[in-house]
Amino acid sequence: MAGSIPASPTDSAAPAVARARGRSTSPAAEAWRRFRRHKLALAGAVILAVTTLAVLLGPLLWQVPINEIDFGAKLKGPSWKHPLGTDDLGQDILSRMLYGGRISLAVGLAAMVIAVVVGITIGAIAGISRGRVDVALMWLTDLFLSLPQLPLLLLIIYLFRDSLKVIVGPEMGVFILIVAVIGGFRWMPVARLVRAQFMSLREKEFVEAARALGATTSRQVVRHILPNSLGPVIVAGTIDVAAAIIAESTLSFLGLGFPSDIPTWGRILYDAKDYLDVAPHWAVVPGTAIFLIVLSINYMGDGLRDALDPRKVM
Amino acid sequence: MSGYIARRLLIAIPSLIGISIVLFTVLALAPGDPFEELATNPNIPAEVRARLRAQFGLDDPVATRYVRWFGSMVQGDWGFSFASRVDVDTLIMQRLPVTLFVIGSSQLLALLIALPVGVYAATRPYSLFDQVANTLAFIGFSLPTFFTGILFILLFSVYLDWLPFVYRADISATGWRWYWEHFRQAIMPVAVLGLFQGASWTRYVRSAVLDVIKLDYVNTARAKGLAERVVVVKHVVRNALIPVVTLVALQMPAIFGGAIVTEQIFRVPGIGSLLISAIQANDTPVIMAVTFVLSALVILCNLLADIIYGWLDPRISYR
Numbered sequence: 001m002a003g004s005i006p007a008s009p010t011d012s013a014a015p016a017v018a019r020a021r022g023r024s025t026s027p028a029a030e031a032w033r034r035f036r037r038h039k040l041a042l043a044g045a046v047i048l049a050v051t052t053l054a055v056l057l058g059p060l061l062w063q064v065p066i067n068e069i070d071f072g073a074k075l076k077g078p079s080w081k082h083p084l085g086t087d088d089l090g091q092d093i094l095s096r097m098l099y100g101g102r103i104s105l106a107v108g109l110a111a112m113v114i115a116v117v118v119g120i121t122i123g124a125i126a127g128i129s130r131g132r133v134d135v136a137l138m139w140l141t142d143l144f145l146s147l148p149q150l151p152l153l154l155l156i157i158y159l160f161r162d163s164l165k166v167i168v169g170p171e172m173g174v175f176i177l178i179v180a181v182i183g184g185f186r187w188m189p190v191a192r193l194v195r196a197q198f199m200s201l202r203e204k205e206f207v208e209a210a211r212a213l214g215a216t217t218s219r220q221v222v223r224h225i226l227p228n229s230l231g232p233v234i235v236a237g238t239i240d241v242a243a244a245i246i247a248e249s250t251l252s253f254l255g256l257g258f259p260s261d262i263p264t265w266g267r268i269l270y271d272a273k274d275y276l277d278v279a280p281h282w283a284v285v286p287g288t289a290i291f292l293i294v295l296s297i298n299y300m301g302d303g304l305r306d307a308l309d310p311r312k313v314m
Numbered sequence: 315m316s317g318y319i320a321r322r323l324l325i326a327i328p329s330l331i332g333i334s335i336v337l338f339t340v341l342a343l344a345p346g347d348p349f350e351e352l353a354t355n356p357n358i359p360a361e362v363r364a365r366l367r368a369q370f371g372l373d374d375p376v377a378t379r380y381v382r383w384f385g386s387m388v389q390g391d392w393g394f395s396f397a398s399r400v401d402v403d404t405l406i407m408q409r410l411p412v413t414l415f416v417i418g419s420s421q422l423l424a425l426l427i428a429l430p431v432g433v434y435a436a437t438r439p440y441s442l443f444d445q446v447a448n449t450l451a452f453i454g455f456s457l458p459t460f461f462t463g464i465l466f467i468l469l470f471s472v473y474l475d476w477l478p479f480v481y482r483a484d485i486s487a488t489g490w491r492w493y494w495e496h497f498r499q500a501i502m503p504v505a506v507l508g509l510f511q512g513a514s515w516t517r518y519v520r521s522a523v524l525d526v527i528k529l530d531y532v533n534t535a536r537a538k539g540l541a542e543r544v545v546v547v548k549h550v551v552r553n554a555l556i557p558v559v560t561l562v563a564l565q566m567p568a569i570f571g572g573a574i575v576t577e578q579i580f581r582v583p584g585i586g587s588l589l590i591s592a593i594q595a596n597d598t599p600v601i602m603a604v605t606f607v608l609s610a611l612v613i614l615c616n617l618l619a620d621i622i623y624g625w626l627d628p629r630i631s632y633r
Binding site: 148149150151155156242246249254255266269273276283284288290291295298299302 | 329332333336337340341452453455456457458460461464465467468472564566567568570571574575578579589590593594596601602604605608609611612613616
């Protein structure tokens with residue numbers, strides 16, 4: 001990461017300070033040191049870690065089934081028996097939240113991976129090959145950037161939902177579709193970032209040296225250019241997780257994401273929105289969860305941007 | 315300037331065609347057949363179905379079908395809604411003004427928040443005001459619009475009972491009362507969208523102003539003895555707005571997405587809620603037309619942004 005801007009003062013100063021203290025810092029340790037300085041980013045990382053642990057281990061500890069219907073306890077506020085209350089069928093909101101959190105986080109991560117992989121591929125191809133390929137790929141990127149994403153997401157899900165359900169089952173079908181479509185509409189910023197990085201890095205001396213030593217183009221890209229262009233990509237990828245979680249929740253909130261027997265956070269909110277006057281807790285719990293996760297991830301992205309930007313003096 | 319606008323218009327056409335190709339490809343790849351119901355109906359022989367398919371040109375090559383579809387879309391012949399039994403274009407024209415009104419006023423609100431707050435925060439970086447504004451902006455764009463909408467309804471409609479939470483197009487009152495009722499019901503949808511946009515724009519404005527404010531020409535303006543207000547408004551903001559316009563244009567698709575959600579929460583009768591109800595009713599002509607109109611609006615906004623860009627930055631306009 002430090003290689004992208006060679007002439008920055010901190011770049012050479014930081015290792016010098018470390019050497020004077022008699023120890024060397026790896027780029028990762030240096031980034032971690034800088035990330036820790038951003039208190040809110042650290043808090044975001046902690047909240048995200050706690051939530052991840054909770055949704056992974058929580059269902060083992062809190063073993064109330066997500067679909068146990070109990071009309072005697074419907075629309076009840078928080079109590080010892082149901083810490084987050086119950087919904088209109090008397091189902092326990094805590095266990096539904098824990099189960100839904102797994103899906104919401106999984107969708108976020110998987111869509112991010114797709115967006116980053118596609119973005120890096122397209123950006124790298126455009127950045128390393130000049131001329132027509134570059135122009136065509138960037139036109140494609142700009143075209144995707146000006147597509148209205150939510151209407152298209154809705155359109156694609158409307159058109160393909162039923163046939164995918166038949167092929168891979170209702171849960172996996174919707175999951176694959178949503179992840180692929182959200183990821184497929186979020187790769188453009190990554191592609192632009194990677195292309196811009198490639199354009200500047202491929203002219204740098206260390207790449208020229210590699211070329212002079214006979215490295216093939218693919219080796220130059222994989223070993224030399226790509227590792228040095230990952231800093232901004234990591235930041236963009238982090239924020240993509242938040243955007244994907246919001247996109248999934250939005251789809252579920254519009255009633256076009258996961259079906260109601262798969263309670264993602266957006267879906268719980270969708271089911272709750274008609275009972276705002278009698279059971280506000282039902283809507284507030286999933287909404288707050290989405291908000292907190294997105295806020296944490298956004299702060300983490302901010303912290304990572306500071307940590308991975310060698311120009312920033314910290 | 316007119317040459318520049320004409321050039322931009324010419325660039326917009328390929329994007330429109332590109333988007334229409336994407337849309338049509340999605341539709342063509344999709345499984346399902348408009349005559350599926352006929353296939354399962356034993357009273358309709360297979361020959362009739364085949365003749366219908368031939369009559370509507372469903373067996374033609376994809377390219378021919380695309381050209382025909384795009385041609386009729388451009389001419390304004392958008393088909394007939396299965397669900398509401400009216401022409402799609404009348405349906406959309408009924409709904410479009412409400413959407414444009416809500417989006418337009420929310421963008422205005424966002425601008426009214428983002429410009430002063432962003433500029434003020436950037437002129438005093440790392441002050442208390444800056445930190446508070448920054449934190450609020452982070453919270454603002456991390457709150458998804460559907461949750462803000464629900465919180466607003468909870469607070470202002472359920473607990474305080476100040477504002478109606480269902481948007482009605484058929485208000486019977488007349489005169490001032492009519493305007494007042496419209497204003498009251500528009501507050502929440504506009505605020506939800508406007509605050510969300512305002513939050514992210516505030517950050518753009520702040521960082522853009524910070525980039526400009528330390529430049530030499532600003533120091534020169536101060537050295538000439540200009541008042542600080544004049545320096546900021548006339549010299550700093552105009553240049554700082556150039557990158558902001560680009561970022562705002564890039565956000566246009568997201569704004570229309572947010573409008574769909576807001577319309578759904580507050581039951582605003584705009585084209586966003588039309589899209590959702592059309593999807594629920596399997597009303598394909600309406601779905602395609604609304605998506606196409608929204609795409610065209612995004613391109614139009616990008617075009618507008620390019621024109622504003624040319625006005626803000628004379629260096630690029632005669633390139």
